[in-house]
Amino acid sequence: MLSMKKINKVFKTDLVETHALRDFDLQVEEGEFVAVTGPSGSGKTTFLNIAGLLEGFTQGEYTLDGVNVSRLNDNQAARIRNEKIGFIFQGFNLIPDLNLAENVEVPLRYRGFNSAERKRRVEQALEQVGLGARMKHLPSQLSGGQQQRVAIARALAGEPRFLLADEPTGNLDSLMARQVMELLEEINRNGTTIIMVTHDPELARRAQRNIQIVDGQVCDFTLYQGGDEPQAARA
Secondary structure (H helix, E strand, O other): EEEEEEEEEEEEOOOEEEEEEEEEEEEEEOOOEEEOOOOOOOOHHHHHHHHHOOOOOOOOEEEEEEEEEEEEEEOHHHHHHHHHHHEOOOOOOOOOOOOOOOOHHHHHHHOOOOOHHHHHHHHHHHHHHHOOOOOOOOOOHHOHHHHHHHHHHHHHHHOOOOOEEEOOEEEEEEEEHHHHHHHHHHHOOOOOOOEOOOOOOOHHOOOOOEEEEOOOEEEEEEOOOOOOEEEEEEE
């Protein structure tokens, strides 16, 4: 579903050239739940931005759901991003003056769905995250964990092929973090591919595979299979 081969990303200024990714290789299959870990500055965010078509790359080949991304113009990339990818961020990014249903509906309006289809998708997504009875509440009336559930619902309403989650539990206490992780696991069991960046080793172990990025490269990976002991391997 996602294939990156020899991806390089270089940031240049007049005096400095910074290599954020170096010959970066990664394959993610449909239906996988992959956790991405690594020290600060290792290239995790750059990888996630490239995977989500939020920024380009300097060299290499990136294929997403059978489409060679490097050949797309900005409009084509935006269409694929809107149709196939859902984003979950650490900071929720909810609009405080809109209720939950309106927050979830915002990206659907940009995609041009009619009112009936928007209503169906909003209700379905909020029910899926357990907030169907609170659609008229404002974000300020919710706990942090509930706000993150709204952010997940907003991503799910677009019915994406896969979710990109950037530290989705970073602003939550341990109990709420576990609840959000359980929700992500349920979403994955229903067939959605998930790539999650996290600093939490406990959460990383709950994914099917853990990719470690160091100095812009995949250093190694660990497979987790049905509660067995992890199996480490070099990339």
